[in-house]
Amino acid sequence: MGDPPLSQFPNSVHDVWLEVGFGAGEHLVWQAQNHPNIALIGAEPYEMGVAKLLTKLEETPLNTVRIYEGDGREIIEALPDQSLGRFFLLFPDPWPKSRHHKRRFLQMEMLNQLFRVLRPGAELRFATDDKSYLPFALERLIAHPGFDWLARSSADWKFRPADWPPTRYEIKAIKGPPTFLRFARRTTAR
Numbered sequence: 001m002g003d004p005p006l007s008q009f010p011n012s013v014h015d016v017w018l019e020v021g022f023g024a025g026e027h028l029v030w031q032a033q034n035h036p037n038i039a040l041i042g043a044e045p046y047e048m049g050v051a052k053l054l055t056k057l058e059e060t061p062l063n064t065v066r067i068y069e070g071d072g073r074e075i076i077e078a079l080p081d082q083s084l085g086r087f088f089l090l091f092p093d094p095w096p097k098s099r100h101h102k103r104r105f106l107q108m109e110m111l112n113q114l115f116r117v118l119r120p121g122a123e124l125r126f127a128t129d130d131k132s133y134l135p136f137a138l139e140r141l142i143a144h145p146g147f148d149w150l151a152r153s154s155a156d157w158k159f160r161p162a163d164w165p166p167t168r169y170e171i172k173a174i175k176g177p178p179t180f181l182r183f184a185r186r187t188t189a190r
């Protein structure tokens with residue numbers, strides 16, 4: 001079990017959250033602004049997205065944000081066990097054709113990795129507007145022995161929680177009603 005990788009961050013920081021595929025970075029910046037004692041790591045291979053986040057950080061400097069310009073899978077593999085307090089995967093590329101489903105980010109093997117790097121009680125947040133990614137993700141998250149769905153009623157997944165700002169994709173490109181999933185990492189796998 002590893003401590004959060006905090007040596008890179010100001011002393012006031014006590015936890016690390018990771019967002020994979022941050023797009024233009026508006027959700028990541030909001031989380032960093034609203035949680036000054038949390039370090040936010042963002043992974044995004046899309047150069048224009050990284051440039052947009054850097055521009056935002058020039059306007060609003062935040063010394064708790066770090067950017068990984070690359071594949072989120074690489075950074076997750078490199079993280080120590082139980083080092084993250086929260087993970088965000090918001091409107092990941094849907095890969096709608098069945099033959100491309102294997103390219104989707106949220107695979108069972110990825111959930112094994114996320115179970116490893118998240119601490120007990122840590123939240124995994126996922127959003128999609130894609131009709132087939134929703135059952136694909138739910139099937140895997142519910143089947144995985146290491147996560148519990150936090151929803152108690154349909155309102156919990158139909159509406160964005162107050163501490164979850166809309167992303168650029170959600171505002172501009174959304175194709176259907178979005179779904180917001182919150183799962184908690186169990187202490188031990190079932």
Ligand SMILES: C[S@@+](CC[C@H](N)C(=O)[O-])C[C@H]1O[C@@H](n2cnc3c(N)ncnc32)[C@H](O)[C@@H]1O
Pocket residue numbers: 020021022023024043044045046049070071072073090091092093105167168169170
């Ligand atoms: C549909 S966009 C959504 C962006 C943002 N989350 C939003 O809601 O506005 C999906 C993003 O995931 C990024 N992405 C795709 N595969 C990725 C990977 N393996 N690691 C990190 N980011 C990835 C893409 O470059 C793209 O910016």
